[in-house]
Amino acid sequence: MEHGPVDTSPVSTDRTPPLDLASADVARLIRWADDFPTSGVRFADLTPVFANADAFRDVVDALVSVGGDADLIAGIDARGFLLGAGVARAMNAGVLAVRKAGKLPPPVLGRSYSLEYGTATLEIPADGIDLQGRRVLVIDDVLATGGTLGAAAELLEAAGAHVLRIAVVLEIEALRGRERLPAHPLTSLLKV
Template identity: 40%
Template sequence: MDIQALIREIPDFPKPGILFKDITTLLRDAGGLRYTIDALAEKCEHFAPDFIIGMESRGFIFGAPLAYKLGAGFIPVRKPGKLPAAVHSIQYELEYGMDCLEVHQDALHPPDCRILIVDDLIATGGTAEATAKLVQKSGCQLVGYAFVIELKDLNGRKRLPEAPIVTLVQY
C-alpha cells in the first residue's frame, strides 16, 4: 500500500514556506491506518521492546497500537504538568525556542528494560533526541526508533543517540 498517497500536504502551515505533512487523512483511512501499524510492527518486532515510548501527542496515536501489536507496554512522554506522579524531565531546544518533556519516574525499570521510541514524524530530531536522553537518564536500553515519516533534508537522524531507525515514508 502507498501510505504516502494518504498523507495530505498543506502549504504554508504553520508558517509560510513550510509544506506540512498532515497525517489526519492517513488516520481516517481504516485500511491505511491498519497497514501503517502492521508495517511498523513488522519492521520493529526484531527490537523485542519491553515498552514503546510515544511523545505527545501524535506519538500516542502510533505508539499505543504498536505496543499492543508487539506485546509491549506503552509509556507516554508528555509536556510539563500533564503527568500526576514524580517525573524525570528534560528541556530541549526547538528551532523557535525551548520546550520540555516529562516521563513518570516509575515508568522505566533499568537496566534490562528495552525501549523503542515511536513518533509520527522525524524532522529536525529535537523531540526524539530529548526523549532518547530521558531513556538514557533512566538507565534503560534504547533499542530503536520508529517513525511513519522522515523529512530527510532536515537531517534529524544525525541528532539522535545511536540506535537503529525505522521509517515508512521519506520526503
C-alpha cells in the first residue's frame, strides 16, 4: 500500500506559513521502510527530514507556532527528544525526555500502553522535577495508533501537569490514533 500526502491541514483551520513549509518538507524527504520493525508494518523514517538543516528548521518552527504558552516541552523517546529540544530552545521553555522503561534511575512514574506491533512502557522521573501546574506541549515524530502519545499525556497529567496540546510531524490516518486522544488538541504537520 503506497502512502502519500492526503490532507496536510492541521487541526486548526488557520494555516500559517511554518506549517505549510514543514508539511512540504516532510512529504518530500520522508523515507518509507516496509516490514520494519516487524512484518506488515510500514515504518515512516523521518531521519532524512531531520538531517536536512532547512527542513529541520521548518519542522521546529512549525511546532513552535502551535506551542502556545507552554513552559515545558515533553519529547517522547527517541525522535521526540530531537524535536523537543529544538522547540524548547526556540520557545525558551524547559524540556523533559519521556523515556522508554528502564532508562531512568528510580524512582519513576510509568505508564504502559499497546502499540501497533507490541506493548511498551513510558517513564518520567518521580522526583527532582515538579510538574504540578506545568503547561506542557507533548511532541513526537509519528502518530500511529495513539498509544504512545496517550500514555505520555496520561503520565504527565498524573504527575500534575496540564497538557496543552500534542503535536506530531506525521499522522498515519489509517491507524486512527487521533481517536485515542480526544481530550487533547492535536496538530499534525502532515497526514498520510
